[in-house]
Amino acid sequence: MLPFHVTESGVLIIRLRADLDIADRATAAWSIDGYLAAHRSAPVMLELSDAPLSTAAASTVVRTHRMCRSAGAQLTVVTAAAETRRTLEAQTGTEGLVIQPTRALAVTALSAAPAPVAAAA
Secondary structure, eight states: OEEEOOOOOOEEEEEEEOOHHHHHHHHEEEEHHHHHHHTTTTEEEEEOOOSSSHHHHHHHHHHHHHHHHHOOOEEEEEEEHHHHHHHHHSTOOOTTTTSSSSSSHHHHHHSOOOOOOOOOO
């Protein structure tokens, strides 16, 4: 299970290790899917650790982005590492993904953005 908490304003914050290995990718995605189901349409902040971004972690971010769009939930990724931000911005499947360097900027972005509409199944 991934560490998470919900803020007073209802933002679901999930902490993901940027150096996630391939063996843990499915478990991480399963945990995130469960959190999204339990906190329907809550804004989501996916906070990456400062470790270099692994392929498995990048894949999990893309999958989380897709799950949030399907659920109609806003997603902002937080990472202080400029290289990680550049890697995610160049990743296929992250179009429209909001990436912020700090939690404070992420909370501001989540508060200012209109809630997305859930994708049709």
